[in-house]
Amino acid sequence: MENGDEGPVTGSAQVDWEALARFLAGESPAEEADAVRAWLARDRSRHDVLSALDTTLDRASAPPAGLDVEAALRGVHARMDAPETPVIPFRAPARRAAPAPRRMPAPWLRAAAAIVLLLGVGWFTWRMMTGPGSARPPVSFATGVGQRDTVRLGDGTMVILGPDSRLTLARDYGREARQVELRGEAMFDVPHDEARPFTVRAGGAWVRDLGTTFSVQADSAAGVRVVVTQGAVALGTGEAREDEAVVLRQGDRGTLAAGRIQAERAVATADDVAWTQGRLVFRDAPFGQVAAELRRWYGLHLRAGDATVATRRLTASFQGEPPGDVLRVVGLALGAEVTMRGDTAVFRAASPGAPR
Template sequence: MNSSHANISEELLARYLADTASESERNDVEAWLAESEANARELATYRLIWDHTAAMKKSSTGVDTDAAWNKMKGKMAMGKTADPLSKLPGKEVPTPEAPTREARTIEFRPEVRKRRLPVTVWAAAVIAILVTAFGWFFLISEKTPESLQVATTDNTKEQLLPDGTKVFLNYNSKLTYPENFKGDLRTVSLQGEAFFDVKRDAAHPFVIQANGTEIRVLGTSFNVKAYDAAPVRVDVATGKVRVSKDSHRVELVKGQSAEVLKDSIRSLQANINLMGYRTQIYEFNAADLQDVVTSIRDGYHVDVRLSNDKIAQCRLTIRFEKEPVDATLSVIAETLDLNLRKEGKVYWLDGNGCQ
């Protein structure tokens, strides 16, 4: 065990765990705990060992807590070669003549009035607890990468992931990803909408979990729309993407799209205008005005409405590239001989229909 408790005596830790410390002593220990995660993990390990030792003591009587702790500390300081584990098969004990690194063995040997089991059995049990405790805490700290999040509300944001993948988030979206990708897969979780430009790594596929749908790629660019109120939709810009849910699966290439329904996955043609929130490029080819307005509304995040159903079927063929929303709507109105007005934050297109 490390010595991060250099400013806290082991006797004080023992009284803290035994709930016999004074209020000022408890304050000292809690201040020490707040200094670092390492201190908290060390006390957690002590507590686990202490609890297991307390369970042993329930089967005996007359245990002196301070005496048990002092015996343990003595063993730690003296580093006796007469280690109880030296009697176990296959156990090698470091000799004082050529130590490679300092080894500290913690051993609890409760003093009882009536010992029911040999001392070596007690020692082996305590060492097993130590191994389990250390294994657990170090496994958690070393094997589980920390999860990070990036989220948007009324804004967009580009995020670079640890593997070099670029993610552009739309409004009201959240991406969860590990601090470092480990293992065979690079897995992230998405709520909302984002455009992914995945760094190619054939040995480590990139996986997106989105509302029960899995999107798996090696290296490509595509858009994922996964808001709670609508089916998950994937539009591929480059490369190949596999979309899966339960037993349903479809592979998409550039120019293809899929919509994930409750019991199926429906293939569609990709709609580049859905990516307008990132590119600010819109291209319409004989598109209904209602579809045009929907794309403008979603891409610019503005409220655009039609004053009547007659103009909803007006068709428009036009391209916009990084134009301000006011200019874009003005061009649409002029092209279709409509009127454009703004009331508060709402844009209205009005007219008598199209020929």
């Protein structure tokens, strides 16, 4: 499975990641399973890593409703094809005496990294970069413009990260509490733990899990927006106590703007989380929100050229259309003329009689 090392793919210079995944899942044919065991026996470090991966697989659970599997797999393959795999010091599972950290052979590290991405990149990155008693560096996950990604954290929390967004875990994540900081948009599916509350901090607000699936969007133009699709959350501001927070339940939508929380009961629809499926939906959205979303999804910069356009609202949906088509649709819907100035689209109210 490495250069000069026969394994599940005899004579191949590449590691057969699918064979290792089948072995971990208990689905290997007898001959393939024997080949994997023999390959593992030739190098103890291989056995150590597979043991850690097996623990990850044991902890895995079903993904939340709405998970975009295709997007997740695209992210996996993009990482697998990266020219270099970062070197991560390995620490053995707790059930064995922990040896001193050691550098793993690059080909095997690449194989381990690929399998880890399939089983849960979030947990394994955290586990491999830290150890008992070590000072944990903050771990972040980020996406670029128009990109989404899915990560599983060490406690089993599944996160779908929206375009141009960043999720940062607290240094002590998972010890006594589970706190993360969000810029942008994310959907969280959280296993509830009374002893270790899960809290998202975003844009001056905090959102605490009460056993739930929920999305959070933090944007400088529109404030913070929370949609609960299952269970309940507490939404608070600044250093407010939990008994001062607003409780949102399934189907509720909560917003924090200008320091005030507003709760809308039983109004959330599938459109509120359509972004997890790659669909951008606006329902009576103000111009500032439209501009912020199109920047994150398409890299477009929108500006209202007059006060009239700035007060207009948009109802439309997009799913992968070219940027030029998006601008034309927005212009028509807002009754505005669009002029490009460098990388900025300026919208002005269309003159009476102007072609639409």
